[in-house]
Amino acid sequence: MSGARCRRLCRTYYSEERRSAAHLPVSTTGPDMTDVIVIGAGPAGAFAAHRAADLGARTTLVARDEFGGMAANDGPVPVRTLAHAARLLREAHQLDRYGITGDGFRLDYPRLLARVREVVHDVRTQSDLRDRVDGLGVTVHEHAGTASFVDPHTVETSGGLRLHGDKIILCTGGVSRPLTVPGAELTHTHSDAWALRDVPPSMLVIGGGATGAQVASIFTAFGSRVELFERGPRILPTEDDDVSAVVAEAFRERGMVVRENFDAIESFDKTSDGVLMHFTQNGAPASAEAALVVVAIGWTAATTGLNLAAAGVETDERGFVRVDAYQRTSVPHIFAAGDVTGRLMLVPQASQSGFIAATNAVRGPAVPMWDQVSPIGSFTDPEYAQVGLTETKARQEHDVIVATVGLDAATRPVIDGRTTGFCKLIVDRTSNQILGCHVVGERAVETTQLAAVAMTARMRVDELARIPLSFPTYAGIVGRAAYIATRRLEQDAGRDLNEAS
Numbered sequence: 001m002s003g004a005r006c007r008r009l010c011r012t013y014y015s016e017e018r019r020s021a022a023h024l025p026v027s028t029t030g031p032d033m034t035d036v037i038v039i040g041a042g043p044a045g046a047f048a049a050h051r052a053a054d055l056g057a058r059t060t061l062v063a064r065d066e067f068g069g070m071a072a073n074d075g076p077v078p079v080r081t082l083a084h085a086a087r088l089l090r091e092a093h094q095l096d097r098y099g100i101t102g103d104g105f106r107l108d109y110p111r112l113l114a115r116v117r118e119v120v121h122d123v124r125t126q127s128d129l130r131d132r133v134d135g136l137g138v139t140v141h142e143h144a145g146t147a148s149f150v151d152p153h154t155v156e157t158s159g160g161l162r163l164h165g166d167k168i169i170l171c172t173g174g175v176s177r178p179l180t181v182p183g184a185e186l187t188h189t190h191s192d193a194w195a196l197r198d199v200p201p202s203m204l205v206i207g208g209g210a211t212g213a214q215v216a217s218i219f220t221a222f223g224s225r226v227e228l229f230e231r232g233p234r235i236l237p238t239e240d241d242d243v244s245a246v247v248a249e250a251f252r253e254r255g256m257v258v259r260e261n262f263d264a265i266e267s268f269d270k271t272s273d274g275v276l277m278h279f280t281q282n283g284a285p286a287s288a289e290a291a292l293v294v295v296a297i298g299w300t301a302a303t304t305g306l307n308l309a310a311a312g313v314e315t316d317e318r319g320f321v322r323v324d325a326y327q328r329t330s331v332p333h334i335f336a337a338g339d340v341t342g343r344l345m346l347v348p349q350a351s352q353s354g355f356i357a358a359t360n361a362v363r364g365p366a367v368p369m370w371d372q373v374s375p376i377g378s379f380t381d382p383e384y385a386q387v388g389l390t391e392t393k394a395r396q397e398h399d400v401i402v403a404t405v406g407l408d409a410a411t412r413p414v415i416d417g418r419t420t421g422f423c424k425l426i427v428d429r430t431s432n433q434i435l436g437c438h439v440v441g442e443r444a445v446e447t448t449q450l451a452a453v454a455m456t457a458r459m460r461v462d463e464l465a466r467i468p469l470s471f472p473t474y475a476g477i478v479g480r481a482a483y484i485a486t487r488r489l490e491q492d493a494g495r496d497l498n499e500a501s
């Protein structure tokens, strides 16, 4: 039986059975009445709709565009595919060093974009989340247009749908924050990468956060001359200071111009070859020109068009939808989850908050969003990742010891010729618990997951040091740092921690 046919057959039976099991009232209004309307079908919306239906609620999911949201169609999935191409180029540059000779390599950007589309399609069709959502009887309206409130219980879409819901969950995600200086219409965002016909010869990237660093790194690998402009004193300002410094240094070694601490962008002018940006640095006027300007100065809530005022939903001073610990907005029957709330803007957090919002929407506000250890990382060259406190923050709050191991001192990075970077472990001297882990270098994002698990398990650093991690691996460097930290703690305490435990 085809997936679609199975979905149709299962839908009615499944939802009625679950409604009765959950003791939900039988709906008494017209056919467009539903228990829960979810707006936005990114990770937050998809998980919210799945959870609401799983709890027996009659659920409708409204998506302006495709199921999967920005995450699947414009964010991590396609951008990670570009990052993989950048990685392949890095690997190709190593071939000669390992005795493999052949002709040079050339990037065919249109073919890469075809591969990106293929990956996006495959990820979407291979994910079983859509099947599970359909199987639970959720009514999914894809390409429904922009949804907006008519009143606190009614939502209309620009595609002509009109829905009435007992509970509503907002999962509309975010959008790139635009610059508001003269000529800003000449700039682009990371989303425009999908429409480029070729790799631009030069690029200015404005904003040295997660998105800007990733775009700058990928297009440097593709051969663009990239200048990265960060207004603050260092790129990746939410990372540990050492991470920012080592990544910036590596970017410069790869030929990128990294400009930190400039004053302000004044304007943009069109030129025959691209765009000229006027800015000030140390009070003096300056300019930079490139074929393309990409702006990545932050992410703001996608609430334009929602007509939140008609429902009375409040936003905070940054424009994000204000929610309490139960993901409830200022209007008790309206919930919100994911990027639109402005909390840690990542896929796992969006999915989890969607789950919590739906649980509370259906069962009443009972389950608060929990504090959790959240690993964060990005697929630049070199990669960087973090979990827990930065060294600066940890020192403000704890008596700490810090153990740092360079990748050039570990076996696997030497074998692979990938010795840029380090692993830093920050440990509380009193409890011996791990407060933070910061990694720059090959496979940094994967490596950091190990520290995240150890921290979640509230493992002491000496317990982590005792795990015989496989050799030679990148993850092994966390064990090495844990061993160094343990030795220091032992020296300080004048005793063997293994014997004591």
Ligand SMILES: Cc1cc2nc3c(=O)[nH]c(=O)nc-3n(C[C@H](O)[C@H](O)[C@H](O)COP(=O)(O)OP(=O)(O)OC[C@H]3O[C@@H](n4cnc5c(N)ncnc54)[C@H](O)[C@@H]3O)c2cc1C
Binding pocket: 039, 040, 041, 042, 043, 044, 045, 062, 063, 064, 065, 066, 068, 069, 070, 071, 072, 074, 075, 076, 079, 080, 145, 146, 147, 148, 171, 172, 173, 174, 190, 211, 302, 304, 305, 306, 337, 338, 339, 340, 344, 345, 346, 347, 348, 350, 378
């Ligand atoms: C370049 C980039 C790379 C990233 N890389 C990573 C990564 O590697 N790992 C990671 O964890 N996170 C990454 N993120 C962040 C991640 O993509 C987001 O945190 C995540 O997508 C948020 O999910 P969401 O469901 O809240 O919103 P979204 O995924 O943005 O989905 C919201 C959906 O709602 C729709 N919508 C908006 N308004 C309306 C409306 N009025 N009516 C109907 N529909 C509407 C939108 O069109 C969209 O489809 C990245 C982000 C960017 C920009």
Ligand SMILES: NC(=O)c1ccc[n+]([C@@H]2O[C@H](COP(=O)([O-])OP(=O)(O)OC[C@H]3O[C@@H](n4cnc5c(N)ncnc54)[C@H](O)[C@@H]3O)[C@@H](O)[C@H]2O)c1
Binding pocket: 206, 207, 208, 209, 210, 211, 212, 214, 229, 230, 231, 232, 235, 236, 237, 265, 296, 297, 298, 299, 344, 345, 346, 376, 377, 378, 379
């Ligand atoms: N790999 C990943 O996990 C990944 C990748 C991309 C984005 N994201 C998510 O998306 C969110 C948004 O990322 P983002 O990079 O768009 O925003 P961001 O807020 O993380 O970074 C914006 C950067 O731009 C700088 N900036 C602000 N105004 C500026 C100006 N006028 N000129 C120059 N620089 C300016 C800021 O100082 C900051 O460094 C992140 O918080 C993250 O959660 C995650």
